[in-house]
Amino acid sequence: MASPRLWLVWRVGVFLAALAPLLYWGWQVAINAAGPEPGRYLLLNIGIGGLWMLLLTLSLTPLTKLTRWKGFALIRRQLGLWTLAYATLHLLSYALFILGLNWALLGSEIVKRPYIIVGMIALIGLAVLGATSNKWSMKRLGKRWKPLHKFSYVILGLVLLHFFWVVRADMQEWAMYAAVAALIMVTRLPPIVRILPKLRYQFRR
């Protein structure tokens, strides 16, 4: 998979795969298969989808270290932007389908409800990272770019807190995502970072 053409196929494939869930949920709503509250169906699915995108984005760096496959690095910006897209659609679903575009209510809910405040901060953070993900920003920010984009770890924490505060009765689903997030973060601890490339040689043998 060395030719630029094949890399393009890979990136387009990832693009379509990331788009597919949105199309599927939209289709479910269109054929009335999303239950009596289709807005909530979209809200929850897109929210979980956004968390998936964030976890996938953050797993690319350790995967690259583990495998040295160039393909992972090639889709990092794309998946990061997908995370922002899902998060934005999640907020839009809430404003449109749950609050019915009642801006006054949106204003008071944002101020009053801790889980919404946390979600909004995470979304603003994602927007900042999205806006600085282009080459021009990378050049301009220079050495500051990397520390800035490490803020994605904080965002992951905020997203999990947002999710945690929404759960009413069963923590199992949340616990699974939190465990995956913890694993991804552990791969960033310095001793683990040093071990990852060595693991790669182990695999090869």
Add this chain to the structure above:
Amino acid sequence: MLIKIAKPSDLHESDVTPESIYLSRRRFMGGLAGIGAGLALSGQVRANADYSDVPAGDAPAWLKEKISETQWRAITPSDPEKDAIAPFDDASGYNNFFEFGSGKTDPARHAGSLQTEPWSVVVDGEVNNGGRIALEDFARPSQFEERIYRLRCVEAWSMVIPWLGISLADVIKRAEPTSKAKYVRFETLVDPEQMPGQRSSFSVIDWPYVEGLRMDEAMNPLTILALGMYGRELPNQNGAPLRLVVPWKYGFKSIKSIMRISLVEEQPVNSWQLIAANEYGFYANVNPEVDHPRWSQATERRLPNSLFNTNTIDTLMFNGYADEVAEMYAGMDLRSNY
């Protein structure tokens, strides 16, 4: 006045001349029999007309018989346009029943495994006439009534459901409570084999699910124990075979699949109060002025809704049943007794 309670002087279904007698008279009358039968049937069918597309279910014979003797439309919304009955598929496909999972569609998917026949209910505590009673004997002495109630979930959505049930007051009177009986405590079945939600080690609920009512709330004429809905028995995911329905309280008070009813002296600690006392109280009366800490209770989404019409309506004090129940809470601070 938002609901109609039948006056004693109102005609009941039982006052209608049995079809067989009506028909025999018609036959006696000769040639007009065919038309007469047609008219009589149309009257009989009307009570059930809305449920023609509801799956028939699989009720035991005794329950079918009780349902056939139901006093139809005993309580109906005063504005049937605004409070239109939710489609059966929505009422039976969108449930909170954490014994069967925490997703809204989990109960419909997993509750099929619940064995509801035979079923018995333990009536105990401060009563002179308690014991374990087969559901059939528990329900048989009471008249089945159809009650079309608004169901307001604490999660700020609502549906209108036509329940079939018996008066809880009736059941309590039969148990002969002692003077010490101040509250009624209800318990859901515990059976992790049948209830996958109870197998989850991540559940925050300490099984069994427990609910409670003050004696006067339990004796209120609006409070029923439902055994059916939409003209048939309860689907398992809706709390078969026996559930509470307290229409002026948030849905979580209406405990499902009840296997124990105890009359007690002390106020029971209900499950949600145990989980998060700052969010869920003992009373849980529908109250648009007291928000849930995480969301507003001022409005509700009446389901089914659609993407661009959230069908958001104002939540009414006591879910619109204030005329019937507000008196019980006179002088009480409903903000601290949420």
